[in-house]
Amino acid sequence: MRTAAPGQVSDRRQQAYCIYIDPPPTGKTLALLKSxxxxxxxGSRLRSVWKLAWPLVCLNLVNGTHGIVDHILVGHFxxxxxxAANAAIGVAWQVFLVLVVFITSVFHGMNVLISRNAGRQDRERLSRVFYTAFMASFVALTFIFGPVGYLLAPGLxxxxNVPPEVALHCLPYLRVLFVCGTPLFLMFLLTGAFHASGDPKLPLKLGVLTTVLNIVISTVLITGLGIFTPLGIRGAAFGTVLAPMVSGLLGIRLIYKRRTIIQPPERHRLMPDMRLLIxxxxxxxxxGLQGVLLNIGGVMLLWYISLLExxxxxxxxxxxCYTQLFSLVSWISFGLRGASGTMIGQNIxxxxxxxxxxxxLIAGALAGFWAALVGILYISIPGTLLSLxxxxxxxxxxxxxxxxRYLSVSGIVLGIAQALTGGLQGAGATRPPMLIAxxxxxxxxxxxxxxxxxxxxLTPEVIWSAILLSHILRLLLSFLVFRRKGWEHTIAHLDTGSKPLV
Known part of the structure; x- marks a missing residue:
């Protein structure tokens, strides 16, 4: 009998909790795998950034469209x-994202490891990373965060100190997110994994399908078209969580058809690889903590706003303004941040x-330029934008x-800062952005x-000024860290027994 190497699990123990599926691909199948x-x-740096960025930017624009449509429908119907109903949606998302920090942590760690292994062209390792993240996220969302969030929602x-008229609409929306949000987050996981592996067009295609379904479902359920009963704010929530089911299943099917860089595991483990998960x-x-800090800041900012007259x-x-209209900037900057992370991860x-x-740096310049164009719209036609x-x-x-007016300047600053943050995080240097947050x-x-x-x-204009000040400081600190040497050589180990990835 073969003896397991130190730090490894024996074959007999592995078989005890593994389910074997199809045999590994043959030579003919390997030749057909996505390269x-x-x-x-x-090649050209600008071309590399653009190739990664434009599908992700378009994906953010597409994904954000359903959010705007939801707000328009909610505002009118x-x-x-x-x-207050519009405010309720934003408050619900702030609370929801704070409680799912574990999931966002797994997602980011997965993206870093996948991008590095894609740069090394190690298909087996990046596929193992994806499967572990998928299993851990599914279990945590379905059996832990969903039930706990449902029970804690009223107290949160x-x-x-959410105003009663806002809480009236916020509670049902938030509870739907907690109970039915698993497909939504698994779609986020698929999007990040495909992009980190160097295949940014597939998430865009799946995102378009998700958004179309989302708009249709939300429109039908909010307004009560045809045989359906108007569900109001719950209709918007159900549209958000039901639409990703179809796209997510399609993405998983493509993996098992071996039409993506990520490949299915040779055997299914009933439990995720704990060393890899760690x-x-x-x-x-x-x-993840950075995301919590940002969301806590957002939640507490809403608390300060609730104290106004x-x-x-x-x-x-x-x-x-900040959640919807500012998304014209944030969609682009988040896309370029993702491109920065994949770019530096694969090159490392x-x-x-x-x-x-x-x-x-190229991604940061593109983000600042776009934000300046959007800022001109904020200043020149605010009435037209708000009438939507x-x-x-x-x-x-x-x-x-x-x-x-404040956001017209803040967008430029934040866009550049996001690109720098993406670079730091993509290299695995995740602590400096957390401290900056x-x-x-x-x-x-x-x-x-x-x-x-x-x-x-305390007045609304004081709060708007605080937002701008925090964004300016975030850019300055991010740039100072980016100029330092050494962070791009952060060592990430795949697991206890593996060699460093850099």
Whole structure:
């Protein structure tokens, strides 16, 4: 009998919790496997960034479309004072994302390991990374975060001091996210994995399908078309969580048909590879905590807004402008951040980190240029933009116009900072962005608001100023870290017994 090497599990023990599927691909099948994209690690830097960025940017634009459609439908078909139903959607997402930090940590660790192994053209390892992340996420979302989130939702809204008119719409939306959100997050996992492996067009195709289904389902369920009963805010939530089911199943089918770079495992484990999961967590936890800090900052900012004299109007202005209209900037910057991470991760895996860093700077320049163009729209036609959400006058309109002026500058700053953050995280250097998030989002943003609150001078414009200040500081700190040497050589181990990936 063969003896297991130190640090490995014996064959007999593996067989005890593995289910064998089809045999490994034959030589003929291997010849038909999707090839790695070598243009990501060679040739023009601008071309490499563009090749990674444009599908992801388009995907973010497509994904964001259903959010805007939901808000437009909710604003027109759900009666609420000061657009409270619109504010409820934004509040629900802030709470939801804070509680699923474990999942976002796994996702980021997975992306880093997949991109590095794609640069090394190691198909077996990156496929093993994906399967482990998939299993862990499915179990955690379905059996832990869903039930716990459903039970804690009312208390969390009370803790945030959400106005009653907003909480009335927020609670049912939030509970649907917790109970039925597994397909949505598994679609996020597929998107990140395909992109990190160097196949950005497939997530775009799946994203278009998801968005079309989302818009159709949300429209039918919110308004009650045909035989369906109007579900109001619940209809928007069900559209968000049901549409990814079809796209997610299609993506998994493509993997098992061996039409993607990621391949199915030779045998299914009933439990994820814990050593590999721990590795992903080590890489991803700082990024997950960064996301928590950013979302806590957002949640606490909503709390400060709730203390204003006309809090419901200010919250609606914030949700419409910062969550929806500002997405014209954030969609692009998030796409370029993802491109930066994949670019530097694959180039590190290929042994050329310098080329990856140059690609990150190019991504930052593109993000800043786009944000400047969008900022011109914020300043020149705010009324036209706000009318899409049925906001034409009153306090919500006044607050929103002022906020858009601040965001016209903030978008440029944040867009560049996002690209730099993507580069750091893609290299596995996830701690500096986490610390930067703490300094800017907690100390600066919330500290600024608290000072003015203690002076009894907290106003919407003070809060809008705090947002801009935190973004400027975030860019400065990110640039200082990016200029330092050594972070691009962060070593990530696949598991306890493996060699470093760089």
């Amino acid at each position: 790695f994209d070598l243009e990501i690690i060679s 759900i009666v609420s004072d000061n657009n 809204l009370r803790l945030m 590795t992903m967590m080590r890489i991803g936890i700082p990024s 006309y809090s419901a109007a200010a919250q609606a202005a914030y949700i419409i 895996g290929a042994g050329n980190p310098k080329r990856g860093k140059e690609g990150v 959400f049925n906001v034409t006058d009153g306090l919500v309109y006044d607050y929103a116009v002022t906020l858009l 703490f300094v800017t989002q907690i100390v600066t943003l919330l500290g600024f608001c608290q000072i003015f609150l203690s002076l009894n001078r």
